[in-house]
């Protein structure tokens with residue numbers, strides 16, 4: 001039976017930290033759906049359409065990506081719609097885990113068949129959060145090592161527009 005798993009997040013923007021989890025997940029499951037939450041509360045720098053486009057570009061080379069989609073709904077509802085009962089989440093530290101346990105439990109309450117699978121982030125990329133990358137780039141620090149090429153270019157362009165125009 002084909003196993004499709006959903007990898008959700010805000011992806012503002014997608015980093016090598018996310019890619020690490022995506023690549024490893026594609027080796028475990030037949031198909032991966034990358035689900036990008038609109039997440040207005042987080043005040044993303046890239047709008048949903050831009051995040052979808054950047055994520056598509058950054059994952060073009062990875063096999064088994066079924067689709068990259070945006071959503072503005074409960075994750076559990078999206079999983080039902082997409083007929084998947086597996087969520088992938090990356091865990092970087094023990095602090096992530098505390099939040100993830102609660103999120104997994106809430107999702108299970110809404111959709112009892114839904115299970116969350118946790119992958120430990122690779123040590124080399126576990127410190128890369130999208131906020132850190134944006135903060136460093138804002139002050140002209142080098143974020144090239146943390147981002148796929150097209151994402152790096154788009155971030156510099158976006159920050160230039162935001163702060164210098």
Ligand code: COA
Nearest residue numbers: 008009010011017018037074075090121126128129130131
């Ligand atoms: N390596 C390094 N960093 C990583 C990473 C990895 N493997 N995976 C995630 N991160 C970083 C992200 O860049 C992000 O950084 P930021 O906070 O600086 O932006 C941070 O970890 C958390 O990211 P993410 O995994 O994208 O989680 P999130 O909290 O932004 O999004 C959703 C969580 C989208 C899954 C959740 O909000 C959701 O399900 N929303 C829909 C509504 C819903 O159903 N809510 C639950 C019921 S109330």
